[in-house]
Amino acid sequence: MILMITVYTYLCFSIFGYYDPDKKKRCLRKQNVLMFVMHLTAFLVMYLEKKDTKILALYLMQVTLLGGTILLYSFIYPKVSRLVVNNMCMLLSIGFIMITRLNYDKAAKQYLIAAAGIVLCLVIPIIIRKVRFLSEWRILYGIVGIVSLAVVVVVGRVSYGAMLGFTVAGINIQPSELVKIVFVFFVASSFKRSTEFKDLVVTTVVAAFHVLILVVSKDLGAALIIFVVYLVMLYVATHQPLYILAGLGAGSLGAVAAYHLFTHVKTRVNVWRDPFGTYDNGGYQVAQSLFAIGTGGWFGAGLYQGQPDTIPVSAEDFIFSAISEEMGLIYAMCLILICVSCYVMFLNIAMQLHNLFYKMVALGLGTCYIFQVFLTIGGATKFIPSTGVTLPLVSYGGSSLISTLIMFAIIQGLYILREDEEEDIERRKKERLRAKRSRQENAARYRETEYDPQRAKRSQKARKEAAQGKARKKQRIR
Incomplete structure (x- = not known):
């Protein structure tokens, strides 16, 4: 499996150097084959280890979902980015494999959530493509984001020291995952409307409310993501380094305040500084994580050969x-590179879009995605203190999975918009070329019919000579 994911990762980046459409298609088909073979291999190993037919049944459902996703996206949206679809399915398959190995019931639930999310997200690209007034809902985006987060503060349940969500009809809902997307739309629509200082102050105040509510609910991971996303979008929209410096200064002060105000923040920082010294007082998670990564080595212990439980x-x-423990560090590094490949595609789409609103949306979603991975x-x-966020498309979690699928679907819609823009530009170029040729042809015809004194004199002389010739002929006949 290490070899297969290594080749897959190589193809993720080598495809950027291909300009021939046929070569790109062959590269994408190779990725599909590698993904399905790796998925099959992992489930065969798990079945042989457990001898449980439920694993085979879950495999068949998963492979149907992954194959159906690739086919449906290609059929419904011919202009879709196949690389983004492939990477999305690859990350889903890695998550399916690992969650099935850890907990079958969670894997079955994750499959159902993924299936529902993919079906829902199939309509999002056409909404992005057809609905042209999404940038006009700035106030609505701001209200929805703040109210959704405020509801968690009022009725949210506490999980690992933070109020992350609430339960409705037995379903756990974590609004902060979806609010991240709504927040990106709010900032993008605000910057499209105006980037004057007075308007930036209003946008910054609303963004600060989002962050403060998340801090109050102790969801510091989501607060940090929204903070960084806003700083990146602000800099790209204004090109003012001073705003970044001011934001970093405010963020540093906020981090110091959070350390002194919240016990669980102080605990996580102390654990990060010395996980083994605080092993019995909160450091158990990070210490076991480091043990697992070190135990796996470069090639991993193999499925069911480690102790990730x-x-x-x-x-x-x-x-x-x-x-990392069971698949190895090489496999884990390839996973990181696949995530980076997704981010590169997001940035590529953002840079090539001409509409500022859509450009900001692509940039914001890309930043949100890659920073959560980080x-x-x-x-x-142990590179940074643990923030309690999940790995997009890979970790178990319904709200995170749905929000990431929506994020990828929005990016697909923006990719299709970019393709439409390029086709429109090519069409206008051809129209201008045809108009230029038409003008040249008309000018040539006009020159042919334009009055020329010399040509008229020659023509008159020729007619006079012809008349004289006829007269002489008549005289000879007489």
Whole structure:
């Protein structure tokens, strides 16, 4: 499986150098084959280990979902980015494999959520493509974001020291995951409307309310993501480094305040500084995560050959550690590079869009995605303090999975818009070329019919000579 994901990752980046459509298609088909073979291999290993037919049944359902997703996107949206679809399915398959190995019931639930989310998200690209007034709902985006987060503060349940969501009809809902997308739309529509200082102050105040509510609910991971997304979008929209410096200064002060105000923040920082010294006082998670990564080595212990169950919340916050232990560091590094490949595509789409609103949306979603990947992997490897966020499309979690699928669907809609823009530009170029040729042809015809004195004199002389010739002929006849 290491070889297959390595080749897949190589194709993720080599495809950017291909300009021949046929070569790109062959590259994408190779990716599909590698993904399905890797998925099959992993489930065969799990079946042989457990001898449980439920694993085979779940495999068949998963492979149907992955194959159906690729086919439906290609059929419904011929202009879709196949690389983004392939990477989305690859990350889903990695998550399916690891969650099935850790907990079958969670894997079955994750499959159902993924299936529902993919069906829902199939309509999003056409909404992005057809609805042209999404940038006009600035106030609505701001209200929805703040109210959704405020509801969690009032009725939310506490999980690992933070108020993350609430339960409706037995379904756990984490609004902050969806609010991240709504927030990106709010900022993009605000910057499209105006980037004058007085308007930036209003936008910044609303963004600060989002962050403060998340801080009050102790969901510091989501607060940090929204803060960084806003700073990046602000800089790209205004090109003012002073805004970034001011934002970083405010963020640093906020981090110091959070350390002194919130006990669980102080605990996580102390654990990050010395996880083994605080092993019995909160450091158990990070210590076990580091043990797992070190035990796996470069090539991994193999499925069911490690002990990822000893890592707390291994299917959620620390799934990267579980993957590293049983699949190996090479596999884990390829996983990171696949995420980077997705981010490169997001930025590529953002840079080529001409509409400022859509450009900001693509940039904001890309930043949100890659920064969440950074927080998850950084927390698992002790690079930064653990923030309690999940690895997009890989970790177990319904709200996170749905929000990431929506994010990818929006990006697909923006990619289709970009293709439409390029086709429109090519069409206008051809129209201008045809108009230019038509003008040249008309000018040539006009020159042919234009009055020329010399030509008229020659013509008159020729007619006079012809008349004289006829007269002489008549005289000879007489």
